[in-house]
Amino acid sequence: MAIQFIKKITSSRSHSLLSLRHKTTSSQYVASRFRDATFEKFMDNYKNLLKVISIQDLILANPNNPPSVSVDFLNRLSQKLHLNRGATAFLRKYPRIFEIYYDPSLSKPYCKLTPTAMQLTKEESAAIHNTHPLVIDRLTRLLSMSLSKTLPLRAIFKVWRELGLPDDFEDSILSQNPHLFHILDAHEPNTHLIKLVGTPSSHENLTAAVENWRIMEGCKDDCSVDRTEMRFSFKHGYPPSMRLKKNFRAKVKEWQKLPYTGPYEEFTSVKKRSKTGVMEIEKRAVTIVHEFLSLTVEKMVEVEKISHFRKWFGIDLNIRDLFLDHPGMFYLSTKGKRHTVFLREAYERGCLIDPNPVHVVRRKLLDLVILGRRGLRSGDYKLSSSESEEDDDLQEMEND
Template structure:
């Protein structure tokens, strides 16, 4: 586990230019080019940012960012080459590969309904009209959208879908706790009920309700419970999770044991790695471990895996 933690830190340092672009893109999506540092801190691990990102990224790159005060970061200059959402790249691919008209793809989103999803009468037509509905894209100028105009509410909600879609696309595991989205509502001008919005679009988002928190996944990014296009940070975190899921198996190979002391009942032994011997196995005690090391991997029972058994995923 120590080796994997060191490996993750090394990868984060190597990918600093990419992480720098992520922060820039988030600031470019905000209506005033500013974000609360506290909001970034809450999703630090989801974005793959280092623990000291305020100093190592925000303060170090003063040409790109300006700390207005202790809790507000401002974008110094926009980089229009970054002003392209991930869904727009998908649209271009769909236009080329499937020979679809620009009218069909200009404002469309990838839709992947879960297995067994029941489509009610008239739903397909509504979805088709929604896919064609123009909206203000995440990196476009933040003009005031009049909700009372024709299609105003739908366009306003579709813009919010686009921003959440892009935010999830920037994360390491294409997932985020729903509660943490609330910290970006004001800066991103998505003053809508986020939970209701996500539930209205089951073909785009998947909400996991297992455990004490709700987690939203970008449905298109996953295939059979794992990322379709894994990245290095995701890979090393999966290794951490796999190591935890091993439980007490194969732990006889633990090295550098200082002392094994048998208690009177003969069932418990103590070691220098904070473990206990239970029968023939040494079981690591994880209670004292820094839980932040596991980040967004969630509970060790794999409760945050997207797509439960009914959707062809892994239980």
């Protein structure tokens, strides 16, 4: 009976997405979503990039010259890093990024970044440094969306990479701009808050990304949205393989006509008693998360990370279900044992339509991940030293 029920909800697919969460559990709702092959293919590679970045961060955190980390240490972290076959096997998959060498003084194999990978880390740091005004803009906008113009520092730490912040942003951004940001002590131990205390003159009237789209779309001769509905609408797009039924299209059209409250506008909560009230609350929540994703470097983020901001943005809804309710705007992937949401309108054929300097550098690292060992001879990804005892030591680790 349970199997028949699951089959029934998964076969219904997109036409009942706006009402499905009320009839199923959250996990069933995720399982029943439409799968977009383009984003899923992208995540197949991106999930490995995240593992590469985790190891890269461990290497760069080491003060050695050159920065390095022992292979034995990485093997002990294999489960936490989701390295199914162990660290050694994973490192050997990416010889353009990692180089394994033997330290005779410590009698241990170590791992360091290749010159190419080290160069990319320098390029990314330079790109972030050169975009400090954009970093300040993102932080200002993020804090402006908060009901109290305040956010916990730990929540910002969760998304520092997604926002393109420098790893020392407390010193290089917050401390250097005391006229904009104050760090306050919270009521909880070891917790601090960032408060927006001022705004640049250029930020007096913040414009949301969706509002810029409406202006540009309204100027087109072949505008796809009725101009009378434009002021409340969001851009929607669906892959050709996603079949939309008339009932679903009607619900989307009704939702598009609902009044719009911008992410930077003062929001007066409405009562949830009426259907319209619930939909207005939902539309504001969509407005907030849409702008949040627009502020990220790669127009994507883990759902769990956004959830840390939910209370501060005044979102009283399940964030994950919110993304599933609006498949024309967002795409949710579950690859890599994490839920990642994409801003659909920012992508075309798996690539950002409007890439930025930081993303361009990160894309180069992703390209190295995609290449893997391809194009290299079998000996090119062995140990840099030729001593046989080093190979034996690594082989023992692989067998473990």
